[in-house]
Amino acid sequence: MTTDPHALPSEPEQPLESSGRSDPPPPPEDAVKFTRAAALWSSLITGFLILIVLLIFIAQNTDSGTFHFLGWNWTLPLGVALLLAAVCGGLLAVFVGAARIVQLRIAARKNLKAARRL
Numbered sequence: 001m002t003t004d005p006h007a008l009p010s011e012p013e014q015p016l017e018s019s020g021r022s023d024p025p026p027p028p029e030d031a032v033k034f035t036r037a038a039a040l041w042s043s044l045i046t047g048f049l050i051l052i053v054l055l056i057f058i059a060q061n062t063d064s065g066t067f068h069f070l071g072w073n074w075t076l077p078l079g080v081a082l083l084l085a086a087v088c089g090g091l092l093a094v095f096v097g098a099a100r101i102v103q104l105r106i107a108a109r110k111n112l113k114a115a116r117r118l
Helices: 036-060 078-117
Strands: 064-069 072-077
Touching: 036 078, 064 078, 072 078
Parallel strands: none
Antiparallel strands: 064 072
């Protein structure tokens, strides 16, 4: 013990167990794990934040613009036109990706059938 009245009392030393193992203790059983529901909530929150940003973008870009394409003419607010272009680009990427996935599945089925024949 020390004679300093402001010193914290020291903890008594614990005798070390010599069990021969130096492994860290396992995590507690009630540890929270990342679940599909948590992933769903995270993606919903992210989606709503993106939607809010898009709505602000459209609300701030309400000036109309005239668009010409292959003889067609139409007038749209600029924010809506840019959002429409982004959505069409995203859909095009989805269709190309889906076509590639179908192509890979067909090739995988052919390879599986060929492997079963051997």
